[in-house]
Amino acid sequence: MKNFALAGAAGYIAERHMRAIRETGNRIVAATDVFDVMGRMDSFFPDAEFFTRPEAFEQYLGGHKKTPDAVDYVSICTPNHLHAKYILMALRNDAFAICEKPLVIYPEEIETIEKVEKESGKKVFNILQLRLHPAIVALREKIKQGDPEKIYDIDLTYITSRGKWYFQSWKGDWSKSGSLATNIGIHFFDMLTWIFGNVKQNVVHVYEAHKAAGYLELDQARVRWYLSLDYNDVPHAAKERGLRTYRSITVDGKEIEFSGGFTDLHTQAYNHILEWNGFGIGDAKSCILLTHEIRNIKPVGRVGDCHPLLKG
Secondary structure, three states: OOEEEEEOOOOOOHHHHHHHHHHOOOEEEEEEOOOOOOOOHHHHOOOOEEEOOHHHHHHHHHHOOOOOOOOOEEEEOOOHHHHHHHHHHHHOOOOEEEEOOOOOOOHHHHHHHHHHHHHHOOOEEEOOHHHHOHHHHHHHHHHHHOOOOOOEEEEEEEEEOOOHHHHHOHHHOHHHHOHHHHHHHHHHHHHHHHHHOOEEEEEEEEEOOOEEEEEEEEOOEEEEEEEEOOHHHOOHHHHHOOOOEEEEEEEOOEEOOOOOOOOOHHHHHHHHHHOOOOEOHHHHHHHHHHHHHHOOOOOOOOOOOOOHHHHO
16 A cells, blocks of 8 residues: 555545545545645545645655655646646655646746656656547557558547636636646647657647637647637537537547546556556656647637638
């Protein structure tokens, strides 16, 4: 049984980490969050120490180093702009780090973490759960077994309606979330580059607070992508079914179905990490650089090979 500490315990995704830690036969001994109503801990690890101050959390990590109660892993589910802070905190206290996407927001943070990771002898793992989804794995195998010279045409559409609260939270603050490309798009950019190869061309057509769209040319794909938080972008058929979210990926006009199969992907990710097969900094780095570029280059407008929703 390994000892885990959890940063950002009140966040939406933290419950999946708690469940994964329990289902892999391990335990959380300490957790932290500025939000102090943590009843969910009672369902998972009621005996875990809990801190509302990061300084007290770090003191706990440091105070238990080289003892039987030492923390082996720190799982990080905080807002994006705090990821680097807690990754470095873990490494400097002799613990491995397991971090949600995006690993970090800024490329310079990657450089610092790589240096400290090497000095510490510990390792940083990134949760890239779409790489474990059966439908995505099957698609990658199909592409690998196909014609290596073939270039596929892909349309990526992800609309996840958000209310006014979103723009008042840390997610609406670009300095804290990294904006749409980093906070939401990075999941799909990682998936597509994992399957279809490196980025050869990057064009941004529109980049606003509530929607973004562009074009990526990869080694084996031409990708038109569209990300939106606007309920008005949800297709009529989905609205009639009461849905506020719409997700679609087509490859050469054929829909790739992967709406299900997400329930245990975090547990799978933890199993891979504990078996030393998890995804590290090297796996995450290219998309950190890509999303940084996407949010910093000047949009060209609705011209060229843009997404069908922009053409409409």
